[in-house]
Amino acid sequence: xxxxxxxxxxxxxxxxxxxxxxxxxxxxxxxxxxxxxxxxxxxxxxxxxxxxxxxxxxxxxxxxxxxxxxxxxxxxx
Amino acid sequence: xxxxxxxxxxxxxxxxxxxxxxxxxxxxxxxxxxxxxxxxxxxxxxxxxxxxxxxxxxxxxxxxxxxxxxxxxxxxxxxxxxxxxxxxxxxxxxxxxxxxxxxxxxxxxxxxxxxxxxxxxxxxxxxxxxxxxxxxxxxxxxxxxxxxxxxxxxxxxxxxxxxxxxxxxxxxxxxxxxxxxxxxxxxxxxxxxxxxxxxxxxxxxxxxxxxxxxxxxxxxxxxxxxxxxxxxxxxxxxxxxxxxxxx
Numbered sequence: 001x002x003x004x005x006x007x008x009x010x011x012x013x014x015x016x017x018x019x020x021x022x023x024x025x026x027x028x029x030x031x032x033x034x035x036x037x038x039x040x041x042x043x044x045x046x047x048x049x050x051x052x053x054x055x056x057x058x059x060x061x062x063x064x065x066x067x068x069x070x071x072x073x074x075x076x077x
Numbered sequence: 078x079x080x081x082x083x084x085x086x087x088x089x090x091x092x093x094x095x096x097x098x099x100x101x102x103x104x105x106x107x108x109x110x111x112x113x114x115x116x117x118x119x120x121x122x123x124x125x126x127x128x129x130x131x132x133x134x135x136x137x138x139x140x141x142x143x144x145x146x147x148x149x150x151x152x153x154x155x156x157x158x159x160x161x162x163x164x165x166x167x168x169x170x171x172x173x174x175x176x177x178x179x180x181x182x183x184x185x186x187x188x189x190x191x192x193x194x195x196x197x198x199x200x201x202x203x204x205x206x207x208x209x210x211x212x213x214x215x216x217x218x219x220x221x222x223x224x225x226x227x228x229x230x231x232x233x234x235x236x237x238x239x240x241x242x243x244x245x246x247x248x249x250x251x252x253x254x255x256x257x258x259x260x261x262x263x264x265x266x267x268x269x270x271x272x273x274x275x276x277x278x279x280x281x282x283x284x285x286x287x288x289x290x291x292x293x294x295x296x297x298x299x300x301x302x303x304x305x306x307x308x309x310x311x312x313x314x315x316x317x318x319x320x321x322x323x324x
């Protein structure tokens with residue numbers, strides 16, 4: 001499974017949103033209804049699923065679906 | 078079914094004193110007590126005592142001020158049991174002395190164990206509780222964290238800090254069904270106070286409305302209640318077990 005599809009799946013599962021809402025521009029907090037703890041949990045989920053460590057400084061920048069995918073693709077390439 | 082049947086409970090500083098009494102009583106109520114303390118020998122004795130009563134306990138030697146050590150032990154516990162239900166931050170030390178003469182190293186040591194240790198254990202355990210949408214954290218504070226005490230500026234400040242940490246974490250975790258409360262014991266009879274001269278004990282007792290020292294069981298009983306479902310609507314509170322010493 002490619003990274004993008006997997007990330008979108010994880011977001012749908014973690015945040016309980018419809019797959020159609022998970023566009024690249026969607027902000028986790030403003031568009032997908034996540035609260036600050038949800039975003040921390042999501043980052044933890046990414047770390048677990050992709051077996052990587054995401055530094056706090058990096059995590060702060062991952063505010064949209066697109067940014068998260070871009071970051072993870074870069075880390076895992 | 079027992080009140081805390083199969084709950085996985087971590088208690089820091091639990092090889093003796095108040096911590097051990099809490100671990101012992103949690104096990105009596107059906108929980109698996111995980112004793113964290115510095116000295117392996119003391120841990121083994123504590124685990125054996127609980128085992129001898131037919132209840133469940135295991136132990137790990139670790140320093141609560143060591144973030145990596147705590148993280149790896151909590152991970153191991155989670156792997157073994159699949160969950161962590163209860164954390165009791167009990168580990169604490171004193172390095173008493175008048176403020177004017179207090180060494181910076183004594184200030185730091187007390188802050189490190191009592192306040193930073195509580196923070197680190199809370200931080201390392203919360204990911205498992207958040208994922209589980211359930212958990213109880215109890216922080217052992219002290220009445221001196223509320224009223225202050227001459228000769229204990231470091232200890233009182235650390236315990237006051239624990240109370241504020243309790244309130245902040247209660248607010249952060251409430252939406253995930255994790256309750257965080259503090260217990261503030263007053264003058265409790267332990268091995269440490271057994272060494273005090275009777276005159277000192279009498280003087281202290283005279284200041285307590287219930288005119289006696291508390292027992293470790295008085296503290297442990299409150300822990301059982303706060304850890305149980307019966308306390309499901311209580312969070313962010315500091316409850317005193319002090320015989321009415323301060324009101």
